[in-house]
Amino acid sequence: MTLLGPDRILTPLQEALRGSEADEADIHVHRRRSAITRYSHSSIHQNAVSDETRATVRAIVGRAVGVVSTNSLAVGDLRRALADAAALARASRPDDGWPGVADPEPFGSPQAFDEATGRADAAAQSGHIARVVARVPRTMRAAGTHQIELFEDAVANTRGVAAYAPATMAYLRALVLGETSGSGYAEDLAWRADTLDPEGVAERASGKASLDGDRMRLEPGEYEAVFEELAVAEILRIMSITGLGGEQVREGRSFMSGRTGEKVTGERFTLSDDALDPRTVAIPFDVEGTPKRTVPLVERGIARGPVYDRGSAKAAGARSTGHAADRSRYAPGGHAANLTMAGATATREELIGAVSRGILITRFHYTNTPDPRAATMTGTTRDGTFLIEDGKITRALANVRYTMSALDLFAGIELLGPQRLARDWWSSNGMGSIVCLVPPMKVARATITGSSPL
């Protein structure tokens, strides 16, 4: 796929909108080339590329809304989609909460785009994997993914919004398994492919795999813990999907409901949604065409408020923060997808060195939330769970089940390391779409509720 650019995308949208019979309308376009090379047993087993376009059209007639999506950008097809959406709206019922389509506003320049990354081909991807495989010890085998995404988003509406931005994403992960040991995992995520470090990823994953032998089972209980970046990203995801959207707060489902301005966790925890940070992967406007704003969510443990789309903002008497999400994946109400958690300067050695007896968690698998209002997460660890004693890693552990409220966990933050770009397990394959700038942390207390077999 080659980028169409602003004119070639926005012109047909504007042309189609000019002829719309609806009272209001908007169109969001997402074009994407997704190239994924997967490997296991140090051998590529799947190598796929797809080019796709999705145009989502909303037409509003008398405050009733119809939505139609198509994968064509031809003016005739867009006009047909607008007419169909208007017909759906006419057959529907008015939405008293309809906030109207967005007004034009300036938005920040796209920052997460690298032309060379967008041009990366199959050979470049397999080359990175070959470098991972070459660096893994002969007694071990590697598996994982190399992914390049090139995408461009555009929004146009009948009030004159005309927004366009391209972006790229590069991702490399390695899970290394030993013949006589367990597994280790590492990954790099960026919007520039030339910043991926295949040898570094291989060495980090291999290092952990080599430590993962002679596992012991940990008794359930409360332990000091070091959470690496991927593990913290998983906790942040649970906070996002359970409590950071305006509609969740309004409905009483969020940990913030009725508690804005109150202390909800420890002073060392500060979280914002910041799609404008040049390190993250983001488009600077949302699917409604509203510019994304930086939103303080929790400051030094005090709840500051959620993110909003236009509908939830109207219901709350607030202003949209530019957090309308893809309607095919998320319920309306605001979605915080570019989380930035404040970090500090502690090194990995300092984090581990601060633990008397506790655990190190690399990442989680298949987490969920048994108590959304408390932002409680349960999930098992994987690919690098270790016992720390007297400031040193002393044993490999069988994977453990962790179950705890994020607010209780973050109340116990004692040390923070520097931020790194990372995604939770769900977002790493596209089930979610959250990207985090997140530090590793040492906490006073993590609740372990069970252990997998050895």
Add this chain to the structure above:
Amino acid sequence: MTITSSPLTDLVHVASLRGASYADARRVEREHEVVSVKDGAVESVTRTSDRGIGCRVLHEGAWGFAATDRTDEAALHGLIDEAFRRARASASVQRRKVTLAPIAPQRGEYRTKPARDPFSVPLAERIDHLREVDAKSVGPNIKTRRSSVAAYRTQKRLVTSEGTDVAQEIVETGAGLSVLAVKAGRKPASRYDSRLVRQAGWEYVEHLDLVARAQRYRDDAEATLDAPLAVERPTTLVFAPEFLALLVHESCGHPTEADRLLEHEVAFAGTTFMWPKDRGKLRYGSPHVSMTADATVPGGMGTFGWDDDGVPAMRTKLIDKGIFVGYLTSRETAGALGVPVAIGSARAEGWQHFPIVRMVNVSLDPGTTPYADLLRGVDSGLLLEAPASYSLDEKRQNFHFSTQSARVIRGGQLEGYVRGVAFQSLTPDFWGRCDGVADDWELHGFLSCAKGEPLQLMRVGHGAAHARFRDVPIEARE
């Protein structure tokens, strides 16, 4: 190459001429309509459609796959070029070549036969029905009510270099219901179902009786809000089929996917605890527990004419009287394991996806005991009706489930509710505690089983009956 009126055949022909040892081309068109109502008002009316072509080549023993939603000649030429570039790149980092288990060429058509096409039901009728349902969800503490109906149509054609040419049209209809009860000083209580979906027409929505279901969900949520906290202890649990459908999915369907053996999913979805050496030996559950994969179940969300390898629909046993006996396979995984294809389970969500091993309809086989008799055998226990949160480890061995609704069983009778019930267990230990499966088998459907990279959301079916499990340690959490 000049693209003719049969681009799939052309693509496969050209790929063969260029040296592919196997090639296939798959065209998929999908459409989808959803109407949803929230708190009495229409929340959204959405119609989605997409179409495109995916082309898979096996060259130098390695796969390449390319897909596009453009159908012009240049795009289709580019598709073949890109698929070969991908295959060559795969071959450059490869230690074992792909071999496909053989199947005979297939030809034919498969179509769902809905009694009433869900797309033909007037929008006003759908909205009016949902508003009636919504009205029955109103309760003193019900803060949010949502309901929806959905219609799906998928048309696809698969042509392979081995002579297969099959066309399918699948129509599915579903509904969703949810209520959230909120009361000061109490933990909010949700009751919902997003798994009411069937390969069928509008008649399935009528069969569901959403109005009665909405009343039941409202009553469950209101009662759970005020219910006492459960007591943590080993407890006899009876599971409703709706709950067991998910347990079967997570703890049997996933670990029997054969691509997990090849570590194709190790970095993301994980592996399994059910290895080839365990086949025929591993005690997975009690003798009451048998599970079957069946792509022929009428109305199943995992029912089709052929999978995306072109393998015709089959059925096979996965668990037989508690013993692990079978896998879900694709031609590639069966080839790698050196076994015949026992069931074709290679499925792709859409034209843009590479087919991988997925569930079809994976079900707990029914028992012979009437449900009432099963309940009568419980002096003190709980009926768990629907799952809430669920989480599993990467081998599908260590799991944690919580429930939306837990009803107290005393002396074989249902009486009242408790809240906060969850349980964690190891798969063989859990299924080993099953001491009875009822005869009231029913089919459930899931729309979005997540697996693969890029993510593929697959439709799968699961049948189950009420079943009883003894001495399951439960957790009770506020």
